[in-house]
Amino acid sequence: MDVLNVEYMVGLIPVLLGYLPLTLKLAGTGMVLALILSCLLAVVRVLAIPVVNQLTILFISFFRGTPLLVQLFLFYYGLPQLFSSLTVIDGITATIMGLTMHFSAYMAESIRAAITGVDRSQTEAALSIGMTNGQMMRRIVLPQATRVALPTLMNYFIDMIKATSLAFTLGVTELMGATQKEAAGSFLYFEAFIVAAVIYWIVVEMLSKLQHYLEIRLNKAYSR
Amino acid sequence: MIKLESLSKQFGDTVVLDGIDLAIEKGEIVVIIGPSGTGKSTLLRCLNFLEQPTSGTMTVGDLTVDVNRASRSDILSMRRRTAFVFQNYALFANKTALQNIAERLLVVDKWPKEKAYKRAREILQQIGLADKADAYPAAMSGGQQQRVGIGRAMATGAEVILFDEPTSSLDPEWVEEVLGLMKQLAAERQTMMVVTHEMSFARDVADRVIFIDGGRIVEQGPPSEIFYHPQDPRTKDFLKKILATNPV
Numbered sequence: 273m274d275v276l277n278v279e280y281m282v283g284l285i286p287v288l289l290g291y292l293p294l295t296l297k298l299a300g301t302g303m304v305l306a307l308i309l310s311c312l313l314a315v316v317r318v319l320a321i322p323v324v325n326q327l328t329i330l331f332i333s334f335f336r337g338t339p340l341l342v343q344l345f346l347f348y349y350g351l352p353q354l355f356s357s358l359t360v361i362d363g364i365t366a367t368i369m370g371l372t373m374h375f376s377a378y379m380a381e382s383i384r385a386a387i388t389g390v391d392r393s394q395t396e397a398a399l400s401i402g403m404t405n406g407q408m409m410r411r412i413v414l415p416q417a418t419r420v421a422l423p424t425l426m427n428y429f430i431d432m433i434k435a436t437s438l439a440f441t442l443g444v445t446e447l448m449g450a451t452q453k454e455a456a457g458s459f460l461y462f463e464a465f466i467v468a469a470v471i472y473w474i475v476v477e478m479l480s481k482l483q484h485y486l487e488i489r490l491n492k493a494y495s496r
Numbered sequence: 497m498i499k500l501e502s503l504s505k506q507f508g509d510t511v512v513l514d515g516i517d518l519a520i521e522k523g524e525i526v527v528i529i530g531p532s533g534t535g536k537s538t539l540l541r542c543l544n545f546l547e548q549p550t551s552g553t554m555t556v557g558d559l560t561v562d563v564n565r566a567s568r569s570d571i572l573s574m575r576r577r578t579a580f581v582f583q584n585y586a587l588f589a590n591k592t593a594l595q596n597i598a599e600r601l602l603v604v605d606k607w608p609k610e611k612a613y614k615r616a617r618e619i620l621q622q623i624g625l626a627d628k629a630d631a632y633p634a635a636m637s638g639g640q641q642q643r644v645g646i647g648r649a650m651a652t653g654a655e656v657i658l659f660d661e662p663t664s665s666l667d668p669e670w671v672e673e674v675l676g677l678m679k680q681l682a683a684e685r686q687t688m689m690v691v692t693h694e695m696s697f698a699r700d701v702a703d704r705v706i707f708i709d710g711g712r713i714v715e716q717g718p719p720s721e722i723f724y725h726p727q728d729p730r731t732k733d734f735l736k737k738i739l740a741t742n743p744v
Binding site for chain 1: 544545546572575576578579580582584586587588589590591592599600603604632633634635648649652
């Protein structure tokens with residue numbers, strides 16, 4: 273076995289780190305949008321709003337039932353074909369759309385479970401003092417559901433960060449795309465991908481720390 | 497000021513309330529007794545629209561609602577005129593004692609923060625928990641939680657407070673402090689409807705005791721009559737059983 277080219281690896285770190293912001297932008301934007309969308313989907317499911325509920329079930333079924341890569345290709349190559357005004361859709365937009373829809377389908381189900389897990393007597397108490405359904409959701413149910421859903425949602429966020437690597441198949445030069453190019457130039461595939469892997473790993477570890485901190489904060493009301 | 501006319505509630509084929517007629521004066525303390533599963537709690541829950549009654553009309557203050565025609569805003573208005581104290585306290589777990597009490601004022605009545613918290617602190621003082629303002633429900637005893645539950649009901653300024661077995665979930669050591677607070681409210685002539693098995697509370701505090709069985713009012717009157725001269729055999733039978741385990 274040849275010895276690893278450590279010098280190359282060290283030199284590669286700043287180069288690849290330069291592409292980390294784009295990776296984080298894809299995941300960060302995707303996560304914010306997915307949170308908003310999944311909350312809406314979950315509320316529709318919980319309140320069982322007619323018609324919209326059926327559409328929501330279909331949406332969740334499709335985006336959970338098909339591979340993310342297929343969905344990305346559908347958005348990137350498929351949409352411009354359907355809508356001629358969209359002659360091109362850029363890879364970044366398509367990736368964010370795909371991540372948002374794919375992950376919101378999963379997250380909606382976790383959020384729904386967390387919402388229905390909030391003690392029913394508290395929702396009755398909220399109604400008893402004259403709150404509307406919306407006020408009850410916003411002030412009593414969602415804050416408590418957030419605490420329950422947080423670990424799962426953080427897991428999806430972590431998963432999403434790694435899933436941004438699929439963007440390179442749409443020609444987006446994010447962390448994975450950049451690594452691929454560097455490796456193809458140097459033929460040092462192992463070194464390049466090890467550096468990329470470690471960068472992903474460190475980002476995820478930092479998020480785990482953040483998750484731990486948030487959990488402690490959100491649990492404040494529940495400790496004696 | 498509270499008037500129920502032929503109020504009925506069915507769950508499927510089961511008739512839980514069978515045409516309740518009842519009028520309650522402002523400042524009156526009414527205690528409702530009766531065997532389990534005879535509709536006492538359902539009656540209170542209907543008044544607060546936590547259950548949708550099947551038929552009848554309800555009047556609280558200047559609002560009269562035909563329950564079958566109650567619009568969304570009628571239901572909200574009725575809920576805002578009645579306050580509810582739950583058997584299992586049902587405090588908002590994500591809010592402190594102070595926030596639990598202020599919630600109604602902030603969210604429903606849209607008071608400015610400062611005014612709402614000032615009022616909530618006054619109530620905390622009244623219920624003897626001024627030092628627990630920043631405590632979350634999980635850090636309070638059952639008795640303290642239920643007193644905050646009563647404080648939350650007091651903050652609504654509702655025409656009537658409905659107590660649904662407020663001491664039934666409490667460890668015996670906490671029962672007295674909750675009953676004490678209820679007596680204090682009764683002394684201030686807060687209109688109250690109380691479902692309870694605490695017969696001594698009924699005897700000492702109630703202006704009127706109502707005995708319900710099978711979804712109907714069987715007998716009602718001042719405690720001296722109901723407890724010492726019950727007329728209906730069902731009342732006699734119930735009192736005999738309950739007084740054997742809960743002596744007055």
